[in-house]
Amino acid sequence: MKTLLTMQSLPLLLLLLQPLPLQVLMQRFFGVPDQLAEELEDYADELYSTGPTKPxxxxxxxxxxxxxxxxxxxxxxxxxxxxxxxxxxxxxxxxxxxxxxxxxxxxxxxxxxxxxxxxxxxxxxxxxxxxxxxxxxxxxxxxxxxxxxxxxxxxxxxxxxxxxxxxxxxxxxxxxxxxxxxxxxxxx
Missing domain, CATH: 3.10.130.10 (Ribonuclease A-like domain)
Structure with missing residues (x-):
């Protein structure tokens, strides 16, 4: 039985189950400064992406x-x-x-x-x-x-x-x- 509450809660639940971004993990758990965490995340994104590299x-x-x-x-x-x-x-x-x-x-x-x-x-x-x-x-x-x-x-x-x-x-x-x-x- 579907109710309005369960139909609206499912997308919210799925959003909450996503892993934390690398930048957030670096800041919270390792104390890495914001700028360095952002650079590391950009580097990892470029390294493991399948598209063209950054210019x-x-x-x-x-x-x-x-x-x-x-x-x-x-x-x-x-x-x-x-x-x-x-x-x-x-x-x-x-x-x-x-x-x-x-x-x-x-x-x-x-x-x-x-x-x-x-x-x-x-x-x-x-x-x-x-x-x-x-x-x-x-x-x-x-x-x-x-x-x-x-x-x-x-x-x-x-x-x-x-x-x-x-x-x-x-x-x-x-x-x-x-x-x-x-x-x-x-x-x-």
Whole structure:
């Protein structure tokens, strides 16, 4: 026998039976600050979602690509270590290749205002740096998932090709990804 009370109570009961969001659990039981709890929840949502990943941000690009320009590049830079240390992956899957550049972020951001050139895949959506830059090219040698990814480190010197995108929340065009380093031949 259905009554008005049971028909209205069922949806309310189902809402109450839902698990607490991660953010609430982190705050109540572990004393994690609001902002950190929100960042952890966003990270978990992106990691386990099936949709497209969030677009890169200025902070992520700086963390994943820029290395301090004060140190000269030598083979002491180990791509396998840097990739793990900087948490560079695609939902815990190894990236096939990655680049690290010892330049300032502002220098790369200026490149986003240059004219389009062809990327490595032939699509005309890249921007080329004005200066020759020495960078690290990391190529995956073995592994599928983090932290079992192992990379070979190559030192490359040439013009850097980057893709850029607009970031709404800061109202700027930002570097999105390093496409390639066009190695120079001969001496310049």
């Amino acid at each position: 890169p941000t200025k902070e992520i690009f700086q963390k994943h690509v820029i290395i301090p320009p004060v140190f000269p590049l030598y083979f002491e830079y180990d791509c396998s270590f840097e990739m793990r240390f900087r948490n560079v992956h695609d939902r815990f899957y190894c990236r096939k290749e990655h680049f690290f550049l010892p330049v300032t972020y502002e220098e790369l951001q200026k490149t986003c205002n240059s004219k389009f050139v062809a990327c490595r895949n032939g699509v005309k959506r890249c921007h080329k740096t004005e200066k020759i830059i020495e960078g690290l090219h990391c190529k995956l040698t073995s592994g599928i998932r983090m932290s079992g990814c192992y990379y070979e480190t190559f030192l490359k010197k040439g013009y850097v090709l980057i893709t850029c995108r607009w970031q709404d929340d800061i109202g700027e065009i930002i570097p999105e990804q390093v496409n390639d380093i066009l190695e120079i031949s001969g001496k310049q």
